[in-house]
Amino acid sequence: MxxxxxxxxxxxxxxxxxxxxxxxxxxVDTAFYxxxxxxxxxxxVVLKVSPDPVPVAAVNPEPLLVRGMDAxxxxxxxxxxxxxxxxxxxxxxGLLFQPTTVSVAVNPLxxxxxxxxxxxxxxxxxxxxxxxxxxxxxxxxx
Numbered sequence: 001m002x003x004x005x006x007x008x009x010x011x012x013x014x015x016x017x018x019x020x021x022x023x024x025x026x027x028v029d030t031a032f033y034x035x036x037x038x039x040x041x042x043x044x045v046v047l048k049v050s051p052d053p054v055p056v057a058a059v060n061p062e063p064l065l066v067r068g069m070d071a072x073x074x075x076x077x078x079x080x081x082x083x084x085x086x087x088x089x090x091x092x093x094g095l096l097f098q099p100t101t102v103s104v105a106v107n108p109l110x111x112x113x114x115x116x117x118x119x120x121x122x123x124x125x126x127x128x129x130x131x132x133x134x135x136x137x138x139x140x141x142x
Contacts, residue, residue, distance in 0.1 A: 008033045051129070053087035064090065071120045072105075088129040089121060101125040 001009075009032045032041040057064050064086030065076045076082035093102060101122040 006035060008035060049091045051084055051088060053083050057083065057087065061086075067093075067119070069119070069121075070123075089119070089125060092125060092129055093119070101128045 001007075009030055012029045012031065029043060033039070034041070053061075053064055061078055061083050064083045065078060066086070067090045068076045068082050068084075068086030076085065089102070101124050103120045105120070
């Protein structure tokens with residue numbers, strides 16, 4: 001790289017899907033670090049998400065209520081708190097590539113319902129939503 005002595009870079013690749021049987025990365029991002037100014041440039045790897053669900057989720061809150069369950073079969077009441085739980089867990093799972101605070105059990109015979117409610121969440125998911133996922137290395141390697 002012509003700028004190699006001035007700007008370091010690392011590529012984050014997350015890929016594969018045990019459900020779909022492919023190993024190629026489906027998410028690729030690059031972080032750049034300008035040594036002299038000690039400036040890091042990143043894009044999709046870092047973002048801030050509100051704890052409040054997006055307004056469109058109020059149209060049909062059931063998906064958030066299902067995702068908010070702590071374990072399969074424990075449906076939540078339709079309350080702002082329950083919708084917020086569902087939103088937080090959706091964000092963690094969708095944006096952090098299966099955080100360490102969730103276990104997913106998928107049975108090939110019941111995969112349709114398992115993908116809806118086959119999630120068991122550790123109570124630490126709230127902290128993970130607030131500050132990232134401790135122990136889940138989503139950082140760009142040095």
